[in-house]
Amino acid sequence: MSFDLVLKNGEIVFPREGVQRGSIAVSNGRIAAILAPGEAVAGKRVIDCTDQWILPGAIDPHTHIGFGAKAEDWTTESRTAALAGVTGLMTFWRSENLADMTDSWRAEGEARSAIDFGFHFGVTARRHVEEFPALARRFGVTSLKVYLMYKGETGRAKGFEEVDDGLLFAALQAGAKVPGGVVGVHCENTEVIPVFREPVKAAGRMDLGAWDDQSPGFLETENVFRVAYFGEKAGCPVNIVHMSAVESLDLVRGMRRPDRPAINVETCIHYLTLSRDSDIGDLGKVNPPLRSRKDVDGLWEGVRDGAIQTIGSDHVARKRGTKGPDIWRASAGFPGIGQIWPALVSEGYFARDIPIETLAAATSRNVAELYKLPRKGRIAPGHDADFAIIDPDRETTVHHADFPSHSDYSPYEGMRFKGAVTHTVLRGLVLSENGTLAEDAIQSGGQYLFRAN
Known part of the structure; x- marks a missing residue:
């Protein structure tokens, strides 16, 4: 079986639960499977996440x-x-x-x-x-x-x-x-x-x-x-x-x-x-x-x-x-x-x-x-495939000019932090990679979060 996206051999962070090495398979914008380390699957795109954290966005x-x-x-x-x-x-x-x-x-x-x-x-x-x-x-x-x-x-x-x-x-x-x-x-x-x-x-x-x-x-x-x-x-x-x-x-x-x-x-x-x-x-x-x-x-x-x-x-x-x-x-x-x-x-x-x-x-x-946000906030089959992939050992220095924000300053300007986001994934679409926005994915647009009540 081939998936739309595979995040391969990363350290998967399960909120409130722990960290487990493995891979994540994505189909149709949702998490399809969580795979054991080394378990081989095909994907239209595969991102090697070795030594990186895979967290919920x-x-x-x-x-x-x-x-x-x-x-x-x-x-x-x-x-x-x-x-x-x-x-x-x-x-x-x-x-x-x-x-x-x-x-x-x-x-x-x-x-x-x-x-x-x-x-x-x-x-x-x-x-x-x-x-x-x-x-x-x-x-x-x-x-x-x-x-x-x-x-x-x-x-x-x-x-x-x-x-x-x-x-x-x-x-x-x-x-x-x-x-x-x-x-x-x-x-x-x-x-x-x-x-x-x-x-x-x-x-x-x-x-x-x-x-x-x-x-x-x-x-x-x-x-x-x-x-x-x-x-x-x-x-x-x-x-x-x-x-x-x-x-x-x-x-x-x-x-x-x-x-x-x-x-x-x-x-x-x-x-x-x-x-x-x-x-x-x-x-x-x-x-x-x-x-x-x-x-x-x-x-x-x-x-x-x-x-x-x-x-x-x-x-x-x-x-x-x-x-x-x-x-x-x-x-x-x-x-x-x-x-x-x-x-x-x-x-x-x-x-x-x-x-x-x-x-x-x-x-x-x-x-x-x-806030009762459906299918958000967890790494589990059926949830939206929203991820932040982070290299915990890479250092970053804050420069406001690195971001497209309307604001032209940052109170954190010049501060050095350990831990850098390498990829952002929204519903299986890679929005950014190593500091560069993926324009095709960005154009797909965000969705309004209607909360059940």
């Missing part, structure tokens, strides 16, 4: 497509992902009228994206909450995000008048009515931030650490408690997105119980690789802020023991010109989807001896299970 659970060059982001950012072992992304979609505008944004993604994609709905008004069950059925979107940082004056400055604790609780009630529903929350107590910000600004502080000092970690932790407690009362699983402070993780550990809805935790690669002391200046401004090395180390322990379920990039493809002229006026957020695998392999596997199957789970299987 990463599914980035936290991106902001459209915040750079609007619809063109679908092209540039998905191509960046395709070079980097990322085969799927979840992006936050906000609109005053989700019912009327979601179809057009989905169509832009289907026309332009090189990888598979799905949505989280951003909740900024009561109508979004009231419409969510119907929207979930129509669009296959089972996750919401509430932005607690947009409460009060901060929200009004962006045109959001209805973000408060009542909206949060109503969103949790709505999420509980949707099968597989989960409510993600950006946790920062924006009402207390001015108490810290004003003296820090008055002192003339312009350093990156000033951004942490004006919104210290416990303001995230306080919101985490509220979200988790409300989630229990509303009967809805919650997801603490982009967790930055180890105190927040410690709180979640204490609040978890088997008889209450899940408290899921997501962190991002910048909270695992960068800190308030990183020499990157205004480029490192992000919400929540970069924290201390103690927080970095504590979050890694959460990845190791499974207290943190998922890891994303919080990718935003704005230009460097938006990151100034000082820390107070710079835009928040930065690109990162191209560095997910190198950062986790180098800093997690090599520097901290975290099993590669644990890291793979946080970027694939756990994401697929949390």
Whole structure:
């Protein structure tokens, strides 16, 4: 029997399970068989994966497509992902009228994206909450995000008048009515931030650490408690997105119980690789802020023991010109989807001896299970043939110019990572090989991830 693609004699990484040498056969975009080492099969294309890992393609659970060059982001950012072992992304979609505008944004993604994609709905008004069950059925979107940082004056400055604790609780009630529903929350107590910000600004502080000092970690932790407690009362699983402070993780550990809805935790690669002391200046401004090395180390322990379920990039493809002229006026957020695998392999596997199957789970299987993504996140017969092939011994140095992103900088610029993506495969199509995009495969396009509900 001949297969469409054979990944031959690699180290197959099964998320949460282990590593096994063997080959993978692909037919019609799905995994057809997992073969023993040395078992000979024919394929229209065979990739020798000797001494390389074969992992499920990463599914980035936290991106902001459209915040750079609007619809063109679908092209540039998905191509960046395709070079980097990322085969799927979840992006936050906000609109005053989700019912009327979601179809057009989905169509832009289907026309332009090189990888598979799905949505989280951003909740900024009561109508979004009231419409969510119907929207979930129509669009296959089972996750919401509430932005607690947009409460009060901060929200009004962006045109959001209805973000408060009542909206949060109503969103949790709505999420509980949707099968597989989960409510993600950006946790920062924006009402207390001015108490810290004003003296820090008055002192003339312009350093990156000033951004942490004006919104210290416990303001995230306080919101985490509220979200988790409300989630229990509303009967809805919650997801603490982009967790930055180890105190927040410690709180979640204490609040978890088997008889209450899940408290899921997501962190991002910048909270695992960068800190308030990183020499990157205004480029490192992000919400929540970069924290201390103690927080970095504590979050890694959460990845190791499974207290943190998922890891994303919080990718935003704005230009460097938006990151100034000082820390107070710079835009928040930065690109990162191209560095997910190198950062986790180098800093997690090599520097901290975290099993590669644990890291793979946080970027694939756990994401697929949390967001109910069909046939994604695992290496098993019948699942989509989505893979990142990685040479663990090859070193890479980050240069933003190596990627087609709309963004013209990287906070990781010049950093050396051990572990390089050699191939990205989406549903059996080789999207990239050794840093070069395969245009024929790219043109086949990504698919919208409609989640069962």
